[in-house]
Amino acid sequence: MESKMIKGRDILVVGLQPWDIAIGSNCKNVAKELSQFNRVLYVNRALDRITVIRSKDDPKIKTRLKSLRKEADDITNIAPNFWTLDPRTMLESVNWIPLAGVFDFVNKINNKRLAKEINQALKRLGFKNVLLFNDNEFYRGQYLIELLPEVTDCIYYSRDNIATHPFFVRHGKRLEPSLMAKASMVVTNSDYLEDYGRKYNPETYNILQGCDFERFFPETPFTLPEEMKGIKGPIIGYMGALIVSRLDIKILEHIATSRPEWSIVLVGPEDSTFRKSNLHKMPNVYFLGNTTEVRVPQFIQFFDVCLNPQLVNGMTIGNYPRKLDEYMVLEKPVVVTETLAMKLFDGYIYQCKTKEDYVVSIEKALAEDPDSEIRKARKAFALTHTWDTSLSKMSAHYQALKKNK
Structure with missing residues (x-):
């Protein structure tokens, strides 16, 4: 069946994640999918002064510095019709500025510096x-619509309520609505975020989540990762970034202490809070570190139960974690924190209100028949959430908008 995606356009992608980010990224998946039918320029995050000082040894920062010093090309052709840009500019670190007027003045300077590189x-x-x-870039992308003469339309993608994150909360709650209102259209991945976006732009639509399932069905069966050898079952696993603003450490601690015979396996990069947590002192908790995208399904395949112990806050209440589809496509039972966005998964996953509920639900999940119909139903449901389906929804709304105008 022919794809209904936007075709034959020149598309500029800006977002919070650079192309060379170590973990998976919706923004990268969207850009890659769009490049099948369009020319795409993906803008990596420009350097700012504080980041260079704090993370000068980060390989990504070193790459940007080489471009800034003209020791490497700023534009890289990574695939047919697909380029990345390392902007040759240094931005001011502005988030600490408390006064809105002063922040906006300096932030506009940053936008102009970035726009100059993009225009070139x-x-x-x-x-x-x-x-x-x-993609959620309401700081550095706040004025790009006005500063890029070749831009004729803007689609703003809200897939997380990022404006409520502690880093962005000071200015995000006014800047994101401002950018939504200026955009031609807003798209989201949950009903909650659709309702939020529609307050500022009537052309707001939920296009749900996309997922790249190709790597989940290899030609040869997955083998047990070396990092998991010697870990006894049952294995209760989590795949993804271990970040205290998103995950409830108390839930993980409760599961580990309540059922010492279970192995709690956590795969992903840790923030400083997780690195200092008591979880590292628990004998049945295993931190396996970060992994590559291609290996994600290899780990999930050997989880007996999959978790998403989300902390409920303004950022996560409407969040649609794509890991749920990654879990379900491998027919795994999934136990999560109940939120508004999780209503979409009613009947497919176990939803918990308390840490005690987690233990009860995991026990139910472990008791499932591996050949049960619910496991097949999970896989079938997950497979409806492809990037082609998601972006075809976006494209249909965009084409209708253009036709009406």
């Missing part, structure tokens, strides 16, 4: 009539 790149690549796809 668009000219060199011959991009015209550009569609700007903005």
Whole structure:
């Protein structure tokens, strides 16, 4: 069946994650999918002064510095019709500025510096009539619509309520609505975020979550990862970044202490709070570190039960973690924290209100028949959430908007 995606356009992608980020990224998946039918320029995050000082040894920072010093190309062709840009500019670190007026003044300077680099790149690549796809970048992307003459339309993508994150909360609650209102259209991955976006832009639509399932069905069966050898079952696993603003450490501690015979396996990078947590002192908790995207299904395949012990806050209440589809496509039982966004998964996953509920639900999950119909139903449901389906929804709304105008 022919894809209904946007075709034949020059598309500029800006977002919070660079192309070379170590973990999976919706923004990267969207850009890659769009590049099948369009020319795409993906803008990596420009350097700012504090980041350079704090993370000068990070390989990604070293790469950006090489571009800044003109020791490497700023534009890289990584696939047919697909380029990345390392902007040759240094931005001011502005988030600490408390006064809105002062922040906006300096932030506009940052936007102008970034826009200058992007405009030059668009000219060199011959991009015209550009569609700007903005993934949650309401700071550095606040004025790009006005500062990029070739941009004729902007789709703003809200997949997390990022404005409530502690880092962004000071200015995000006014800047994100401002950018939503300026955008041609807003798309989200949950009903909660759709309702939020529609307050500021009537052209707001939930296109649900996409997922790249190709790597979940290899030609040869998955083998047990070396990192998991010697870990006894049952294995209760979590795959993804271990970040205290998103995950409830108390839930994990309660599961580990309540059922010492279970092995709690956590795969993903840790923030400083997780690294200092009591979980590291528990004998049945295993931190396996970060892994590559291609190995994600290899680990999940050997989980007996999959977790998403989400902390409920403004950022997560409407969040649709794509890991749920990654869990379910491998027919795994899934235990999560109940939130508004999780209503979509009613009947497919176990939802918990308390840490005690987690233990009860995991026990139910472990008792499931491996050949039960619910496991097949989970897989079938997950397979409806492809990037082609998600972006075809976006494209249909965009084409309708253009037709009506």
